[in-house]
Amino acid sequence: MKTTTRPGEAPEGYDPSRFPPFAVTVDVVILTMTEGSLHVLLVRRGEAPFQGMWAIPGGFKRPPETLDEAAIRELTEETGVDSASLLTQFGAYGDPGRDPRMNVVTVGYLAVLRDVGAIVAGSDASDAALVPVADVLKGTIELAFDHLRIVLDAVERVRVELEVSGIASAFVGATFTLAELRAVYEAVWGVQLDAANFRRSVVADEGWVIPTGRRARPGSAGGRPPELFRAGRAWRHGGPIRRVDRSQSKGLTR
Amino acid sequence: MKTTTRPGEAPEGYDPSRFPPFAVTVDVVILTMTEGSLHVLLVRRGEAPFQGMWAIPGGFKRPPETLDEAAIRELTEETGVDSASLLTQFGAYGDPGRDPRMNVVTVGYLAVLRDVGAIVAGSDASDAALVPVADVLKGTIELAFDHLRIVLDAVERVRVELEVSGIASAFVGATFTLAELRAVYEAVWGVQLDAANFRRSVVADEGWVIPTGRRARPGSAGGRPPELFRAGRAWRHGGPIRRVDRSQSKGLTR
DNA sequence: CCAAAAGTGTTATGTCTACACCCATGA
DNA sequence: TCATGGGTGTAGACATAACACTTTTGG
Numbered sequence: 001m002k003t004t005t006r007p008g009e010a011p012e013g014y015d016p017s018r019f020p021p022f023a024v025t026v027d028v029v030i031l032t033m034t035e036g037s038l039h040v041l042l043v044r045r046g047e048a049p050f051q052g053m054w055a056i057p058g059g060f061k062r063p064p065e066t067l068d069e070a071a072i073r074e075l076t077e078e079t080g081v082d083s084a085s086l087l088t089q090f091g092a093y094g095d096p097g098r099d100p101r102m103n104v105v106t107v108g109y110l111a112v113l114r115d116v117g118a119i120v121a122g123s124d125a126s127d128a129a130l131v132p133v134a135d136v137l138k139g140t141i142e143l144a145f146d147h148l149r150i151v152l153d154a155v156e157r158v159r160v161e162l163e164v165s166g167i168a169s170a171f172v173g174a175t176f177t178l179a180e181l182r183a184v185y186e187a188v189w190g191v192q193l194d195a196a197n198f199r200r201s202v203v204a205d206e207g208w209v210i211p212t213g214r215r216a217r218p219g220s221a222g223g224r225p226p227e228l229f230r231a232g233r234a235w236r237h238g239g240p241i242r243r244v245d246r247s248q249s250k251g252l253t254r
Numbered sequence: 255m256k257t258t259t260r261p262g263e264a265p266e267g268y269d270p271s272r273f274p275p276f277a278v279t280v281d282v283v284i285l286t287m288t289e290g291s292l293h294v295l296l297v298r299r300g301e302a303p304f305q306g307m308w309a310i311p312g313g314f315k316r317p318p319e320t321l322d323e324a325a326i327r328e329l330t331e332e333t334g335v336d337s338a339s340l341l342t343q344f345g346a347y348g349d350p351g352r353d354p355r356m357n358v359v360t361v362g363y364l365a366v367l368r369d370v371g372a373i374v375a376g377s378d379a380s381d382a383a384l385v386p387v388a389d390v391l392k393g394t395i396e397l398a399f400d401h402l403r404i405v406l407d408a409v410e411r412v413r414v415e416l417e418v419s420g421i422a423s424a425f426v427g428a429t430f431t432l433a434e435l436r437a438v439y440e441a442v443w444g445v446q447l448d449a450a451n452f453r454r455s456v457v458a459d460e461g462w463v464i465p466t467g468r469r470a471r472p473g474s475a476g477g478r479p480p481e482l483f484r485a486g487r488a489w490r491h492g493g494p495i496r497r498v499d500r501s502q503s504k505g506l507t508r
Numbered sequence: 509c510c511a512a513a514a515g516t517g518t519t520a521t522g523t524c525t526a527c528a529c530c531c532a533t534g535a
Numbered sequence: 536t537c538a539t540g541g542g543t544g545t546a547g548a549c550a551t552a553a554c555a556c557t558t559t560t561g562g
Contacts, residue, residue, distance in 0.1 A: 020317050021275035024348065024359050063274050063357050067348040092346040092361045094278065094321040103317050105278050105359065107346045164414075179541080197525065199542070222534035223540030433514080451552065453515070476561035477513030 022094075025106040026070040027058030027147070029154035030079065032113045032130065033171045038158075038187050039130040040151060041078065042143070049100050050144030054131070056151065058106065071109040078128070079113065085170030086112040090157045091150070098146050110154045112170040162188050166208065169231035177216050177226040178202065181209070207232040276348075279360040280324040281312030281401070283408035284333065286367045286384065287425045291441050292412075293384040294405060295332065296397070303354050304398030308385070310405065312360065325363040332382070333367065339424030340366040344411045345404070352400045364408045366424040416442050420462065423485035431470050431480040432456065435463070461486040 030041035042054040057078045061070040067089065076082050087109060094105035135141045136151055143151065161167045168184045169176075182198045185191070202208050209229040218225045284295035296308040311332040315324040321343065330336050341363060348359035389395045390405055397405065415421045422438045423430075436452045439445070456462050463483040472479045 019277040019314055019356070022278040022315070022317075022359075023273040024276045024278070060273055061276070061348060061359070063276075064350050066350065067346060067359070089346060092321060092343060094315060094361070096318050096320065102273070105276075105315070105321070105361075107348070107359075160418075177541090194526070195540090196527085196542075196544090201524090218533050218540075220534075221539055222532085223538085224532040224542075226541055431514090448552070448554085449513090450515075450517095450554085455551090472513070472560050474561075475512055476559085477511085478515075478559040480514055 020103070023099075023102055023104045024061045025058050025104055026061055026067060026074055026109060027056050027106050027150060028071055028074050028078070028109045028111050029056050029151055030075065030111045030113060031133070031154070031158060031171075032115055033184060033187060034115065034130055036183060036187065038133040038155070040133050040136060041128065042131055042141075043078070043128045045144055053144040054129075054141055054147075055144040056147050057128075061107075067107050071107075071111075074109075075111050081113060085114065086110065086161070086167045088157070088161070091153050093146060093150060095146065106150075108150050108154060110157055112158070112167055114171060114173055159188055169209075175212055175214070175228040175230050177228060178209075179226060181229075274357070277353075277356055277358045278315045279312050279358055280315055280321060280328055280363060281310050281360050281404060282325055282328045282332070282363045282365050283310050283405055284329065284365045284367060285387070285408070285412060285425075286369055287438060287441060288369065288384055290437060292387040292409070294387050294390060295382065296385055296395075297332070297382045299398055307398040308383075308395055308401075309398040310401050311382075315361075321361050325361075325365075328363075329365050335367060339368065340364065340415070340421050342411070342415070345407050347400060347404060349400065360404075362404050362408065364411055366412070366421060368425060368427050413442055423463075429466055429468070429482040429484050431482060432463070433480060435483075 032039055032041070041057065043057050045051055045053050045055050057074060059070075059074055059077075061067060065073070068087070071087060071089070072082070075087065089107060090110050091108045092105060093108065094103075096103070098104060098106075131141055133151070133155055136143065136148065137155070139148075142148075158167070162185060168181055171184045172180050178199050179195070181202065182193055182195060185198075186193055208231075210232050212228045212230055214228045215225040216228050286293055286295070295311065297311050299305055299307050299309050311328060313324075313328055313331075315321060319327070322341070325341060325343070326336070329341065343361060344364050345362045346359060347362065350357070352358065352360075385395055387405070387409055390397065390402065391409070393402075396402075412421070416439060422435055425438045426434050432453050433449070435456065436447055436449065439452075440447055462485075464486050466482045466484055468482045469479040470482050
C-alpha cells in the first residue's frame with residue numbers, strides 16, 4: 001500500500017493551505033432543431049487565445065452558486081431562456097494546457113431548446129450563430145480549445161438520452177405532430193423511421209404523448225391534417241433510464 | 255440579450271487575472287463484489303472536518319495531469335491496482351460549502367474491480383474497509399461531505415452500464431462461470447434471473463463470453479461442474495450502448 | 509441412490525418490421 | 536381528380552419467459 005490521500009486533504013508533501021488553484025468554468029452546449037437538422041449555438045471569440053474562432057458559450061463558476069446554477073445562468077445570459085426542457089451535466093474536462101493561460105477545469109452541460117432561432121437573432125448576429133452539428137463533426141467549422149470534444153460528447157449524450165429517457169419532446173413545441181417528433185429521432189440518430197411503427201411505439205406506451213384533439217394545418221402540398229399532441233409525464237426530463245421494469249424480468253433483457 | 259460571456263474569459267466586471275480560485279479534487283468510488291453483494295471501498299478520515307467518518311478515497315488533481323490520470327493515480331494509491339477493468343467519470347460536484355474549508359469542485363470516478371478484498375486487507379484495516387453498498391444506501395453507514403450523493407450516483411451509473419455495455423465482466427475474474435456472472439446482475443439490479451434464459455442471452459450474442467473448454471469444481475454440495483468462460487471483446491469497456499444497430503431499425507425501439 | 513447445480517429443449521406469448529391499404533386535405 | 540402526407544391493419548420474423556427435462560457431480 002502506498003500513500004493514502006483523503007478528500008479535502010492535500011497529498012503528502014503539500015501544505016494543505018496551498019492547494020493547486022484552478023479556475024472552474026461551466027460550458028453549455030445548446031442544441032436545437034432547425035431546418036430539419038440538429039444545430040448548436042456557437043459564439044465567436046473576441047479575444048486571444050483563439051480570437052475570432054467559434055466556441056461554445058460558458059464562463060466562470062462563482063463561489064456562491066452550484067454548478068447547476070452556473071449552467072442555468074450561462075444559458076440565460078446567452079439565450080434569455082430561463083428554463084431549458086433539458087439541462088444535464090455530461091462531463092468534466094481538465095487536461096493540462098486545454099486553456100493556454102491557466103489551469104482551467106470546465107464542466108460541460110447540455111441544454112436542449114425548442115427553437116432558439118429568434119433568440120439568437122436578437123443578439124449580434126456576427127457574435128452568435130446556430131450552426132449545423134454536422135458541420136462541426138465534419139470539421140468544416142473549427143472550434144476553440146477542446147470544444148470539439150465537448151460538443152462530440154454532448155451529441156453522443158443526446159443520442160443516448162433520446163433512447164433511454166425520450167427527451168425528444170424537449171426539441172419540439174408545447175404541441176407537436178408525430179411527424180415533428182419523428183424528425184427529431186431521425187435527425188439525431190441519422191436514420192429513417194417507419195411512420196406507422198413510430199406512431200404505435202409512442203402512442204402505445206401510456207404517458208409519452210397525449211392527444212389534444214386538435215389538428216394542425218396540412219402542408220401546402222396537401223395531405224391529411226395531422227393530430228396535435230402534447231408531451232406526457234413519462235419523459236418530462238432526465239427521466240427513467242430505459243431498462244424496462246427490471247423488477248419483473250426473469251431473463252437478461254437485450 | 256443580456257451579458258455575453260465566453261469560455262476562458264472572465265464575466266464583465268471581473269479582472270480576468272483574478273478568477274475565483276477553486277481546489278479541484280478527484281474522488282473514486284471503488285466497487286467490487288464480495289460475499290455475494292456489492293461493496294464499496296471506504297477510508298476513515300483522520301482529520302477534521304468529518305474526523306473519524308467514512309469517506310470515499312480521493313485527492314487533489316495536480317496541474318500537470320489530466321482528470322483521468324488523477325483518477326488512476328488515486329486508484330493506485332488506494333489499492334495498488336493500476337488497471338481497473340472499468341474507470342469512468344460520472345459526475346462533477348461543486349455545491350458551495352460542500353467542503354467547509356474552501357471552494358472545492360470534485361470530479362467523481364467509478365472503478366470496478368474484480369476483488370479488492372486481499373488488497374484492502376494489506377492496508378491498515380481500521381483505515382480502509384469494504385462495506386456493503388446496501389448499508390450506505392440505507393444510511394446505516396454515514397459518509398463525510400456529500401459522499402452519499404456521489405456513491406448514489408455511482409451505483410446508479412453501474413446499474414445503467416451493466417445494461418448498456420455489459421461491464422459485468424469487470425466484476426468477475428479472468429475466467430468465470432455463468433453463475434458468477436449472473437450473480438453480478440442479480441446483486442446490482444436486485445432481481446432474480448432465470449439461469450437457463452440468462453445463459454442463452456449471454457452465449458447467443460457472439461463476443462460476450464468465450465468458452466475456455468475447462469470446467470470449475472462443483473461446490474461441496476455436489477452438482478455438475480460448470481463451464482469456465484472468459485470475457486469476449488464485446489464488453490471490454492465502455493462498450494456499445496444498447497440501442498441495437500441503429501443503422502437498420504425502421505421503428506422506434508422500446 | 510439422492511440432492512444439488514449445470515445445462516438443454518420446448519412452447520406460449522409478446523414485440524417489431526415491413527408493407528398494404530384507407531383517410532383527409534390542397535390544388 | 537390526383538398527389539401528398541396522416542393514420543390503421545396485419546402477417547411473418549424474431550425475441551422472451553416460464554418451466555420441464557437431462558446431465559454430472561458429491562455424499
